[in-house]
Amino acid sequence: MALIEINKLVAGYGDNAPILQDVDMVLEEGDIGVIVGPNGAGKSTLLKSIFSLLNIHSGQIKLNGADVVGLRADQLVENGLAFVPQEFNVFQSMSVEENLEMGAFTLRHGMKEKIEKVYTYFPPLKEKRKQPAGELSGGQRQMVAMGRALMAGPKILLLDEPTAGLSPLFMEKIFERIIAVNKAGVTVLMVEQHAKQALGIADKGFVLVTGRNAYTDTGEALLNNKEVAKAFLGG
Numbered sequence: 001m002a003l004i005e006i007n008k009l010v011a012g013y014g015d016n017a018p019i020l021q022d023v024d025m026v027l028e029e030g031d032i033g034v035i036v037g038p039n040g041a042g043k044s045t046l047l048k049s050i051f052s053l054l055n056i057h058s059g060q061i062k063l064n065g066a067d068v069v070g071l072r073a074d075q076l077v078e079n080g081l082a083f084v085p086q087e088f089n090v091f092q093s094m095s096v097e098e099n100l101e102m103g104a105f106t107l108r109h110g111m112k113e114k115i116e117k118v119y120t121y122f123p124p125l126k127e128k129r130k131q132p133a134g135e136l137s138g139g140q141r142q143m144v145a146m147g148r149a150l151m152a153g154p155k156i157l158l159l160d161e162p163t164a165g166l167s168p169l170f171m172e173k174i175f176e177r178i179i180a181v182n183k184a185g186v187t188v189l190m191v192e193q194h195a196k197q198a199l200g201i202a203d204k205g206f207v208l209v210t211g212r213n214a215y216t217d218t219g220e221a222l223l224n225n226k227e228v229a230k231a232f233l234g235g
């Protein structure tokens, strides 16, 4: 059974005309899924819809076979979902470690172990644990945001443009860390502007255009698809 299965999803902002039109998506456990497409295509809208932050007009979102449309975001977290939005995803004035604690603030015990586990994914954070997150580099802040999401022990991590604004070197580092998290058993669904590089690490790739599926295939097949390369990957 698929871990995530989205069928004919129509969703958008309040009573406005929906942005997503009949979007389909399937991810198996252990996949890295990558969503690419032009600005305004609805990529962020799709992640927000999965996390129950928007109005679902019709269609299904299934986790492990169970339709979760209508559940609240906190209930989805209990069902193993975690979401790192593109912006405002860390508490700037709080230390790295306090940010991580916020990711599991209802935890009664085991906080130390969880934090140590996060440091194994993101070693630079351990040295900076007492430092305010706002003083870190962009790449390290992104690690804090992902670390905080991982504190809840998710099965599925939704990431919106984790490498936005980062240098190519930091982009590589973030992708490396995402692969490590995935290897540890977390299924990943991420939106990326660095389409070529991201499809290079994707099991499944989805090209969204004006709220619809334009192309769906393995990451490798999309990279080798001439139409896709020409229109969306810079030739």
Ligand SMILES: Nc1ncnc2c1ncn2[C@@H]1O[C@H](COP(=O)(O)OP(=O)(O)O)[C@@H](O)[C@H]1O
Binding pocket: 013, 016, 019, 037, 038, 039, 040, 041, 042, 043, 044, 045, 046
């Ligand atoms: N908060 C919002 N309220 C109304 N419309 C929005 C909102 N955020 C985004 N949109 C619209 O939804 C469409 C898709 O946006 P988005 O999902 O952010 O695109 P992408 O992430 O692919 O660049 C755009 O037309 C955008 O104007």
Ligand SMILES: [Mg+2]
Binding pocket: 043, 044, 045, 191
């Ligand atoms: Mg976006």
